[in-house]
Structure formats: structure tokens, C-alpha cells
Amino acid sequence: MVGKQDHGIVHRIDKDTSGLLIIAKNDKAHLGVSEQIKNHEVRKTYRALVRGVIKENAGTIDMPIARSKNDRVKMAVDKNGKNAVTHFTVLERFKEYTYVEVTIETGRTHQIRVHFSKIGFPIVGDLVYSNGKNPFGVEGQMLHSYKLEFTHPITKKKMELTSDIPDYFKKVLKTLEASKV
Numbered sequence: 001m002v003g004k005q006d007h008g009i010v011h012r013i014d015k016d017t018s019g020l021l022i023i024a025k026n027d028k029a030h031l032g033v034s035e036q037i038k039n040h041e042v043r044k045t046y047r048a049l050v051r052g053v054i055k056e057n058a059g060t061i062d063m064p065i066a067r068s069k070n071d072r073v074k075m076a077v078d079k080n081g082k083n084a085v086t087h088f089t090v091l092e093r094f095k096e097y098t099y100v101e102v103t104i105e106t107g108r109t110h111q112i113r114v115h116f117s118k119i120g121f122p123i124v125g126d127l128v129y130s131n132g133k134n135p136f137g138v139e140g141q142m143l144h145s146y147k148l149e150f151t152h153p154i155t156k157k158k159m160e161l162t163s164d165i166p167d168y169f170k171k172v173l174k175t176l177e178a179s180k181v
Contacts, residue, residue, distance in 0.1 A: 019145030032153020045147035046102040050121040061115040095179035
């Protein structure tokens with residue numbers, strides 16, 4: 001049918017990122033959640049382990065993102081790119097790593113990964129934006145879609161869904177416990 005919206009995946013996460021995503025069961029739900037995403041009404045919270053020790057307890061990364069001019073597979077900070085805003089709060093500091101909670105105002109492709117790499121704190125295990133360094137041998141980056149908050153498009157109830165970090169992520173954090181700062 002022409003103009004009909006397909007139901008299915010509404011909120012995507014990067015390949016090798018764990019956690020929550022939104023899948024609509026019907027067209028009305030898909031349109032309702034898509035509209036909330038477009039209007040920045042869906043709150044997306046992530047957990048990540050980054051390489052390096054972030055000194056600030058919280059911060060905002062406000063840098064536009066566009067497709068990389070050097071590598072069409074990558075995204076990059078680019079003054080001519082689309083607005084991209086990432087907020088973070090430090091949860092724990094370790095000798096060489098920082099565990100952070102991240103919320104995004106915008107949902108650009110690879111946004112969290114690009115922003116943290118640009119400020120010198122790449123996501124652990126991210127083969128694309130961290131020069132391939134993966135000291136813990138994890139499969140995929142240590143970036144987890146932890147919480148989604150939105151209004152149910154049919155019932156209009158406020159929804160808050162969470163997903164605990166996966167076991168491999170917990171194992172790495174446990175390994176780092178001895179090096180807490």
C-alpha cells in the first residue's frame with residue numbers, strides 16, 4: 001500500500017551494541033513512537049566503558065556529526081554536519097578506564113562512539129573508533145542501551161524500560177574493581 005508505514009524496528013542501536021531497542025507491533029505504534037523520536041521525546045540512556053580517566057564528574061559533548069570524508073563507513077565530527085548532543089555522568093573511575101552513563105539528545109549514527117573517541121576517550125572494544133584496541137578481548141564495544149523512556153503510543157502511559165548490562169560487561173567491571181581510583 002502506498003504511503004503506509006511498516007511496523008517493526010523503530011529505535012535502532014549500532015551493531016555490536018547490547019541492550020534495548022524499540023520494535024512496534026503495528027503501524028499506529030510505529031508512527032507514534034517515530035514521532036516521539038523525531039521530536040526528541042524519547043529519552044535514551046546508555047552505559048559505556050571508555051579508555052582513559054575522565055576528570056569531570058559530568059559533561060556535555062556538543063559537536064556536529066557527518067559521514068567521514070576519508071572513510072565512507074565511518075562518521076566524524078564535522079562543522080558542516082548535523083547537530084549532535086551527548087551528555088555523560090561518571091559512574092566509576094578506574095586506573096585507566098571510566099564507566100559512564102550517557103544520555104543523548106539527538107540520535108546520529110555512531111554518535112556516542114564518535115563523540116567519546118573525538119574527546120580522547122574511545123569506547124572499549126570499538127574496533128572502528130578506538131584504533132582496534134580491545135584489551136579485554138570482548139566481542140563488540142562496551143556500549144549498552146540501558147534505559148528507554150517514552151509514552152506508549154496507544155495507552156499514553158509513561159514507559160520506562162531498563163536492561164541490565166550483559167555478563168561479559170559485568171565481568172570486565174569486576175576485573176577493574178581492584179584498580180578503582
